[in-house]
Amino acid sequence: MGLSTDEIMQISLDLVDWDDTPADSTVYVPGEDVETALVGIDLESPEIQLAHDLGYDLALAHHPTGMSARxxxxxxLDTQVEFMTEHGVPEDVAEDAVADLRSRMDHGGHSSNYRHDPSVAELLGQPYLNTHLAPDEYGRRVFREVADDLDDDATAGEFVDALAAIPxxxxxxxxxxxxxxxxxxGLGEVAVHHAAGTNGGASVARAYFEHGVDTVLYIHVGAGDTAELREEFADAGKNLVVTGHIASDAIGMNAVIDALEARGVECDTVSGCGIGREN
Known part of the structure; x- marks a missing residue:
């Protein structure tokens, strides 16, 4: 007997000891008795069709596509504020730093075709879900452990090299x-700003830097944000480490795959999952 989609979602949450499903993670089309899954960072309509045509019991994505998740x-994004205040950023400053991002995400979700991919899965009768924040939180904890294992006098370069050794x-x-x-x-105080929906851009990094954080880790960042930060902090001894979006997402999703396979679900990977994973 395979697993239900609800059980699979819970397995992803169990990786980080969470009980509640985050707002960016959704079972779009429920299913029972899942024994095979096609797993990818981005599974949209073509990949849903592929999963259906190849006979997979589940299409399991990382990034959200549907109504509630968008x-x-x-x-x-409340998590962005939590992370900043944990590092000494005043709450009002943290809220201001994330305000523009929150507005852009709100407007983007309102304008998106949130029914596109889920409706294809529904028409095909293809079980389909995404799990986003919990696998990212798993990856964040991996990065945090790397930072915490370094000596107090570690350099930014040593942090980069230690991160690069993650499979x-x-x-x-x-x-x-x-x-x-x-x-x-010097590496100094490190803020690992991952598992907060997306990166915080220049405004969030600036808030960290102006309140005692020496090094900020993002998994991706825009060129404009980088340019802003270089102009403002070029000679301030501050560091922005960027690990790479898809490879970083794969850390948590590979852990989900390992947990599913331990429960008897056969997983095949596409779209960035499986990078660096030992089979």
Missing amino acids: LDFPEV ELDAADTDVLLRLGDRDN
């Missing part, structure tokens, strides 16, 4: 990059 996504990052075509700062800079 329209409710701004709720997840998923080591196997990726992208590199762990120091977008701001020099390898010889």
Whole structure:
């Protein structure tokens, strides 16, 4: 007997000891007796069709596509504020730093075709879900452990090298990059800003830097944000480490796959999952 989609969602939450499903994670088309799954970072209509045509019991995505995951996504951004205040950023400053991002996500969700991919899965009768925040939280804890294991006098370069040894990052075509700062800079206090829906851009990094954080880790960042931060903090001894989006997402999703296979679900990977994973 296989697993239900609800049980599979719970398995992803169990990786980080959570009970409640986050707003960015949804069972779009429920299913029972799941024994095979096609798993990817992005599974949209073509991949849903592929899963159906190849006879998979489940299409399991990381990134959200459907109604609740898109329209409710701004709720997840509360985590950005939590992360900042944990590092000493005043709450009002943290709220201001994330305000523009929250507005953009709200407007984007309102304008998106949130029914597109789920409706295809419904028409095909293809069980389909995504789990986003919990696998990212798993990855965040991996990054946090790497930072915490370094000596107090570690440099930014040593942090980059330690991160690059994580199997998923080591196997990726992208590199762990120091977008701001020099390898010889002191690492200092590290804020791992992952598992907060998306990166916080220049405004969130700025809030960290202006309130005692020396190094910020993002998994991706825009070129404009990088340019802003370089202009403002070029000589301030601050560091922005960027690990690479898909490889970083694969850390948590590979853990989900391992947990599912331990429960007897046969998983095949596409679209970025499986990077650096030992089969």
